[in-house]
Amino acid sequence: MYIQNIFNPLHQIKSYLEDLLYNKRDKTFTLISVLVHILFLIPMISFTFNENQITDVPLILPVEMFIVEEKTAAPEFEQEVNEIIPDMIEEVQEMEEEVVEEVVEEVEQIEAKEEILATESIEEENNFVIDQKVKPEEIIEQKPEEVKNDFEIKLKNKPEPKEIVEEPEVEIVLKTKPKKKTFNVSKVLKDIEQESEDFKKEQETTEDKQSDVFTDEVGEKMTISELEMLKQQLYSCYTVPAGAKEFQDMKVQVKIIVNPDRTVKEAIIKNTAKMTSDPFFRTAGEAALRAFNHPNCSVLMLPEDKYDEWNEINFTFDFSWMFDKV
């Protein structure tokens, strides 16, 4: 029986709780032990919850569309052009043979009816000259294979290391941004109203209390005004995709990782599958990514003291606003 109890975990827990509740063990030690266990437990639990997010990360691939283009665009188009151009040449050659006679007859007919066209006879002749000239001439055959070999230039466009971009405007704005967490109106009142010291003290204490309340409410979260500032900055860097027309119900989600110096470390588009399958989505996605590479947005307007809040930001680019006005 005793051996059974030793290996029975329920019995172990029961005996532990008995110890705890009937003061058989030092309470302080027990408390410390529990706290230490909780301290271990919290990160472990949080890691397990973050596991889903972490497993998602590899699915969100960095967007490097040029790789696809290099593989697909050049050879396909070359083939296409080689098909089109001879086709056009053939058609024009045939036209030249068959139509020119007809056109000459038409010219003669027009000349016979010169009274109708009297007001424009000279111009008419010129038109026919244009007409004949436009008929294309003979064409030399192409050799697409040779062309293809010629152009094996593979510019692996690994972007050059980025130099530090000048951001005068951004810096200026950031400097002007209030960094205080509290909103102290009393100092302003001091300068403007010049009231008595007693009144000032009374006013200061009142405002300080209010500001404390305000700070407590906001905590370490980004304030609405801070978020708005960030949005306004992005608006100025984000050019809506040229010719946006199929984007009415489209939403592009971009996850960015931000360095402590507020520069964008990485910007990646979710829905990577659509980036390759849907040309409109690709256009919208690229436009969104371009916003984070815009010189005016290379340093984001974020409060320096809230890095934990903005080290990772999920942006949703919504296009529906454009279509209310069309």
Place this chain on the structure above:
Amino acid sequence: MLYYFVKMKKISYLIILFIFLIPNSYAALEVTISQGKVEPTPIAITNFFGNSDKTVKGGEVLREIISNNLTNSGLFYTVDDDLYIQSDNLVDKVPRFEDWKIIKAQFLLSGDIKYIDNKYSVRIRLYDVFTGQEIKAVKMSIPNKELLRRLGHKISDLVYERITGESGYFDTRVVYISEVGPLNQRVKRLAIMDQDGHSDSHQFLTNGKNLVLTPRFAPNNQTITYMEYENNTPRVYIYNLKNGVREIVGDFPGMTFAPRFSPDSQKIVMSFSDPKTANTEIYLMDLNTRTIDRLTNDPGIDTSPSFSPDGKKIVFNSDRAGYPQLYVMDSNGKNIKRISRGKGVYGNPVWSPRGDQIAFTKLTQGLFHIGLMDTNGRNERVVVKDFSLESPAWSPNGRYLIYHRQQRSNEDGTGGQTSIHFIDITGYNERKINTPRDASDPAWSPLL
């Protein structure tokens, strides 16, 4: 025992509470961007460097064509080349993107042209300046310089498609009616030109002896159909631009109007009046069998039919309700529904190649309007209005409308000039297409 169990339960509640609270502290900041700059995208186009005198000139021509095309689209503007910091050939080297960022170029197109083995060889590279990536690299060749303009249009299409995501429209042609002379002695000829109206591309297809009207391109090949009045007899022709062969589809009694191809280009839908009843109805002709089916049967005048791109529906114009309105029916003539609801006289409906909208003309308050509506008649809106606007036609990508505008005429027959314009369906970026003479009734070809 029960006591311990209750205690343990409390502890487990606490743990569960932790479980729900902790992940929230790790949630990333969420920001929605619902505004942005709506403006033409700046693109820098470098010189197309040549290796000889004639290729240098060819490069200049190419650059000009591409720049004009993109600018005329209204979606791009070419950054002034005086601002370029890097001015060398960038086809064989990685650009200094910072230099292009400074001048606010979002995209960079670089190219060169060589004359090798009796052909012109052109290489282009398109870069996204802000991300510092190459997004397109193509090499093309043409056997002679006469095809340089087409090559320029092709490159423009590539750039347009890559950046906007929608198909281009630059390598296309516009067929139209060229007009000369006073209004009472107007000589009208069928003519064709590149979509940009460049003078080198203009060409007349008929001699002006007979009156020609309403040319329309087949949706998927280089064939046009049009009306020609020979000895006052209306005839419907098909003109194959590939081989120059013209073919009479048929002589039709009475007034005949607006022949237009079906989406598969195998049928023509048109309207003509039955001499017995003098009533205009819509008919469908199979070009292979030359059989004709009547689609409508109503005392009102039914005209201007236009197929939906899937071929299942036809929009047309009818005054069966007392004044001209727009109706949609199945392609077999059944299930007719009125779709226009506004005040005014509706006409010339044309179904968008994308299938989502119908362009039309509307006369109201003494002015002509060109407008758009959904295929069920909702969301009607005016794109452009003027004294006289007629014949809206769609660009092959469904983004632009082309139409003609007529000035007021004088009592002595002067005035009344006609000109061709195109406009973005948003109502912005209206541009006139230059033609050597007055021009009307344009129709846009599919991509070549």
